[in-house]
Amino acid sequence: MRLMGSWALAFISGVAIWFLAVVPVAAQPKIPADFAFDQGKDSPGQVTFSHEKHKTRVEKCTGCHTKIFKMKKGTTGPATMAKMKAGEQCGACHDGKTKFGDKVAMAVGDEKSCAICHKK
Numbered sequence: 001m002r003l004m005g006s007w008a009l010a011f012i013s014g015v016a017i018w019f020l021a022v023v024p025v026a027a028q029p030k031i032p033a034d035f036a037f038d039q040g041k042d043s044p045g046q047v048t049f050s051h052e053k054h055k056t057r058v059e060k061c062t063g064c065h066t067k068i069f070k071m072k073k074g075t076t077g078p079a080t081m082a083k084m085k086a087g088e089q090c091g092a093c094h095d096g097k098t099k100f101g102d103k104v105a106m107a108v109g110d111e112k113s114c115a116i117c118h119k120k
């Protein structure tokens with residue numbers, strides 16, 4: 001069998017380059033808007049989670065998804081302080097120890113932190 005003519009090879013690789021440039025790689029999910037958690041019993045105020053504010057601190061989506069939080073609102077289960085203090089949910093990072101760059105994430109059990117998450 002004869003090899004393809006060089007014009008045919010050039011044509012095929014041209015199409016391949018065009019295809020890679022024009023067709024986007026698997027679309028990334030968009031960053032969701034800030035959202036509030038339903039308040040549990042005795043919650044000292046509504047907690048809003050901001051993807052936008054976390055974006056600069058936790059570079060990769062995999063920092064939270066899907067080991068710590070599922071990627072659909074309300075599917076991880078109710079957030080409780082007991083779970084967080086045990087290092088789950090928000091407490092996986094907010095333990096007063098884990099470092100991000102040169103900053104230590106505030107601790108969920110720290111009296112000074114309550115009002116940073118819970119707004120009246």
Ligand code: HEC
Nearest residue numbers: 029030032054058061063064069070071072073074075076
């Ligand atoms: C600091 C933790 C954290 C990081 C980092 C993070 N997320 Fe999330 N994400 C959450 C939480 C919390 C939820 C809600 C989970 C629940 O309610 O069970 C969520 C939910 C979502 C949802 C579902 C929204 C809905 O309406 O159902 C999408 C989509 C999502 N995240 C995309 C992303 C993408 C894309 C990135 C990276 C750019 C990212 N997340 C990074 C914490 C994070």
Ligand code: HEC
Nearest residue numbers: 037039040042043047079080081090108109110113114117
């Ligand atoms: C990193 C964010 C964050 C910090 C800091 C934080 N919480 Fe929470 N807390 C939450 C989230 C999220 C929920 C679930 C939504 C709700 O019930 O308002 C919650 C729920 C609660 C609840 C109701 C559910 C339960 O477990 O009993 C109480 C009470 C509570 N927090 C008290 C506190 C107190 C007191 C502090 C400070 C010592 C504090 N929280 C600090 C995020 C935080």
Ligand code: HEC
Nearest residue numbers: 049053057058063089090092093100103104105106116117
């Ligand atoms: C993967 C790690 C990680 C997880 C999980 C995480 N955070 Fe954070 N968060 C950070 C870091 C890092 C900062 C910046 C340092 C700080 O302020 O503690 C931050 C900052 C914040 C701030 C201050 C934002 C501001 O105004 O500058 C709030 C409020 C907050 N987080 C709430 C939450 C809540 C609520 C959850 C759970 C739904 C959560 N975080 C889960 C890493 C995380």
